[in-house]
Each structure stands twice: as C-alpha cells, then as structure tokens.
Amino acid sequence: MRPLLTLAEKYYDDNPAFRPKKHPEKTPSESERLQITKIHQAITMIQFKLEAPIIKRRPEFEMESRLLLDRVNYQDRTVEIDGVVHPVENTCFRTVDPRQPSALLEEEKEVIDKLLISFQESEKLRRHIDFLMKKGNLYLRYNGNLLIHGCIPIDEQGEMEGMVINGQYESGRALVDEFEKHVHYAYEHKDEHDDLSTDLVWYLWTGKYSSLFGKRAMTTFERYFIQDKKTHKEKKNPYYHLREDEAVVKKMLQEFDLDPEQGRIINGHTPVKERDGETPIKANGKMLVIDGGFSKAYQSTTGIAGYTLLYNSFGMQLVAHQQFNSKENMLETGEDELSIRRVVDEELERKLIRDTNKGAELQKEIDMLKALMNYRYMKKSTHY
Numbered sequence: 001m002r003p004l005l006t007l008a009e010k011y012y013d014d015n016p017a018f019r020p021k022k023h024p025e026k027t028p029s030e031s032e033r034l035q036i037t038k039i040h041q042a043i044t045m046i047q048f049k050l051e052a053p054i055i056k057r058r059p060e061f062e063m064e065s066r067l068l069l070d071r072v073n074y075q076d077r078t079v080e081i082d083g084v085v086h087p088v089e090n091t092c093f094r095t096v097d098p099r100q101p102s103a104l105l106e107e108e109k110e111v112i113d114k115l116l117i118s119f120q121e122s123e124k125l126r127r128h129i130d131f132l133m134k135k136g137n138l139y140l141r142y143n144g145n146l147l148i149h150g151c152i153p154i155d156e157q158g159e160m161e162g163m164v165i166n167g168q169y170e171s172g173r174a175l176v177d178e179f180e181k182h183v184h185y186a187y188e189h190k191d192e193h194d195d196l197s198t199d200l201v202w203y204l205w206t207g208k209y210s211s212l213f214g215k216r217a218m219t220t221f222e223r224y225f226i227q228d229k230k231t232h233k234e235k236k237n238p239y240y241h242l243r244e245d246e247a248v249v250k251k252m253l254q255e256f257d258l259d260p261e262q263g264r265i266i267n268g269h270t271p272v273k274e275r276d277g278e279t280p281i282k283a284n285g286k287m288l289v290i291d292g293g294f295s296k297a298y299q300s301t302t303g304i305a306g307y308t309l310l311y312n313s314f315g316m317q318l319v320a321h322q323q324f325n326s327k328e329n330m331l332e333t334g335e336d337e338l339s340i341r342r343v344v345d346e347e348l349e350r351k352l353i354r355d356t357n358k359g360a361e362l363q364k365e366i367d368m369l370k371a372l373m374n375y376r377y378m379k380k381s382t383h384y
Contacts, residue, residue: 003114007107008038015041017090017224041092046111048221051206052102054199060164061203068221069101081222081231088225120190133187138180138211139256143311143356146256150269151214151239152176158248160255161237163209166196172255176211179204214239214269240270249286264288264316266309274304280318288318313350 018040020033028036048069055063065082072079072088074096079088095105104112119125139148153161153175162171170178182197183204192198204210206218215234222231242248243265250260268291272280280289290307310317353359 003107003111004039004042005035007105007111008035008042010107011094012038012041012092014038015090015092018044018092042111044220044224045092045095046104046108049096049102049104049108050112051202053194054202057194058196058199058203061199061207062163063207066206066217066221069096072098072101074098079221079225081226086226086228086231089227091225129187133184138176138183141256141258141357143351144259144263145266146253146258146263147266148176148211149267150210150212151237151267152252152255153209153211153214153237154239154242154248154252156238156242158238158242158245158251161209163207165200173257175209179211208237212269243267243287243289244282246283246286249283253286260286266290272307274320280307280320288316290318313352 014034014037018037020028020036020040052067052069055061055067068079068081071081072093074093077088077091078085080086095108097103139146141147152172155161160172160175162169162175164170165175165178165182179200182200186192186195186197186201189195189197204212206213208216214237216237217234219232219234226232249265252265253260253263264285265287267287267289270289271291272278272289274280281287282289288309290309305321305323308319308321310319354363
C-alpha cells in the first residue's frame with residue numbers, strides 16, 4: 001500500500017465526491033478521512049485508465065460509450081455522454097494526459113504491479129479463491145430447480161440476450177456456460193493478463209450482458225463527476241421486471257433443460273424491498289428471490305434481515321428473518337427476534353430420494369453394479 005499512499009499524497013487533495021461515507025460505528029479522524037479521500041481518488045483514476053485498453057481491444061463487449069476519459073473536454077471541463085454535454089465537477093484529473101487519457105504514470109504502474117503481486121501471493125486469498133473455484137458455479141441445477149445469482153440476460157420480449165465470444169454468438173445457458181469456462185481459465189493462468197478470459201472476468205463485473213452484473217452500464221464516473229442525477233441511474237436488465245411473468249420464468253427453466261411445470265428459479269443478488277410491500281415469491285411461485293438483506297447495510301432498504309429457504313420432501317418454505325437488534329434488547333424487553341415462515345408449496349406427493357440430484361447419482365451407481373453383476377454372471381455362465 002505504500003506506493004499507493006505516496007501517489008495519493010503527491011497528486012490529490014481533499015474532494016467531497018470521494019470522502020468516505022459516514023458510518024454509525026466508525027468515525028475516522030480528520031487526517032484519516034483526508035488520507036482515505038486521496039487514496040480513493042488515486043485508485044479510481046487508475047481504474048478508469050485500466051478499463052480503457054480492455055474496451056478498445058474488445059469491440060464485441062460493446063462498451064465504447066464507457067471510454068469517458070476520452071470524452072472529457074479538459075479545457076472547458078465538460079463530458080459528452082449519450083449525445084448530451086454535461087459539466088464535470090469535483091474532478092481529479094492531474095494524472096491524466098488529455099492526449100492519451102488512459103496512459104498510466106510510472107507511479108501508477110508501480111502501484112498496480114505491487115497490488116497485483118500482493119493479491120496473487122496472498123495465501124489466505126488463494127485458499128478462498130481455490131474454494132470458490134472448486135465448489136462454486138455461476139448457476140446450479142439442483143433437484144429440478146435452477147439456483148442462479150444475478151440474472152439470465154433477456155430482452156424486453158423475454159428472449160435470451162447474448163454476445164459474441166471468440167467469434168461465436170452465445171446466449172442463455174450457453175452464454176453463462178461460456179462465462180464460467182473463461183473464469184476457470186483465467187484462474188488457472190494467472191500470468192496471462194490481457195487474454196480474452198481475463199478480460200471476461202472484468203466484463204462479468206460491469207458488462208451489459210453479464211449474468212452477474214445485470215445492468216446496462218455501471219455509472220461510477222457519472223456519480224463522481226456529474227451533478228445531474230439522471231445520469232447516475234443504472235438501468236437493469238429486463239429480467240428484473242419480467243421475472244414476475246410466469247411464462248417468461250418457464251421459458252428460462254426450459255433454456256436450462258429443466259421441467260417448467262415442476263421446477264423453480266431460486267434467485268439472489270437484488271435485495272427484496274419487503275418494507276415497501278415487495279414479495280420474494282414471484283411469477284405464481286415459479287421464482288423465489290431469497291436476497292432479503294442479510295447484510296446489515298441493506299436492512300434499512302429491505303426492512304428485514306434476510307431469508308432462508310427450507311426445502312424437504314414435504315415442499316418449500318421461505319423464512320423471513322426480522323432484524324436482530326441486540327442481546328441486551330432481548331433481555332430487557334423480553335422480545336424475541338421473530339422469523340416468519342411462508343409456505344411456497346406443499347407436495348401433494350412427497351418427493352423421494354430418487355427424485356433428487358443425490359438420487360440420480362445413487363441410481364447410476366446401482367445401474368453400474370447391476371451391469372457388473374450381469375457381466376460376471378454371463379462370463380461365469382460361458383464356462384459351463
């Protein structure tokens with residue numbers, strides 16, 4: 001962190017757009033607040049510069065509109081976005097060369113080199129990432145249901161959206177499979193920095209057809225430098241309002257080779273605003289959104305403290321957890337922290353082990369054993 005701190009102290013000053021947000025439990029000193037503000041600006045400008053080469057070498061990402069440092073008029077302090085010219089405020093462009101906006105200073109290169117080594121050589125982080133790569137998936141087909149974080153990119157008509165990857169147009173399940181393949185390749189080839197797989201890892205964070213991001217653009221630049229709040233809005237993929245439509249959800253289940261009548265999509269990522277009357281059970285029970293703000297930071301938005309989905313042979317139940325205030329509050333008032341259960345469905349006929357993923361694995365083993373027994377029996381019979 002020393003090179004980053006040195007860079008921040010050299011080029012940046014106080015800036016209201018980059019000050020740390022107030023935290024109810026942590027109040028930094030004035031010197032800490034100023035230091036954080038400077039570091040925030042330094043790493044932000046490095047981010048914008050590093051993104052530009054990816055966008056330029058990957059036209060298939062369709063992100064040319066996000067080359068905003070190239071669109072800034074550094075003399076009259078304006079920027080053109082979607083054909084509209086906006087004044088820029090609270091700028092921190094001292095390290096930007098207007099002739100080559102994405103060019104890194106030598107000090108910035110040193111910062112990135114040191115950070116890269118720190119991340120790649122971190123034993124603890126490596127263990128965490130190893131676990132994610134071994135156990136994690138972008139989606140999971142489980143017991144006839146689809147578990148997916150984020151979204152399935154679709155258009156306003158509910159048709160699968162996609163993009164060109166390696167010269168091949170991919171959409172729906174094939175697109176998500178392609179993303180996952182490249183994530184694993186990038187993980188296994190950490191010394192390759194500007195290959196397609198590494199670029200796609202970045203795209204998954206911010207690209208408009210990313211199943212993880214689920215928005216048309218990340219408006220970080222606008223939030224820092226433009227006062228017009230209309231430019232701050234991040235338009236969501238149509239998935240997020242069409243997931244209320246049972247027919248669309250069934251189409252998505254079919255896309256992932258699941259029974260649209262029996263299966264459900266179990267979705268996370270977007271907190272459910274239960275305090276505003278939003279329900280986590282959508283599309284006539286075909287879509288369950290179980291992100292209810294388990295993180296304390298989201299609880300003021302959701303009004304609850306998250307959901308737990310219970311699933312057994314009798315059916316599904318969704319448990320909504322109320323916010324936990326403190327042990328002291330419970331002891332003083334005698335009030336329990338309530339959880340509310342909602343029945344999603346009740347199986348008219350209880351599911352058996354054979355109906356589950358585990359059951360399918362056991363059945364394969366049984367079939368193999370039967371085949372082996374039959375083979376040995378037939379072989380023994382030929383000797384008589």
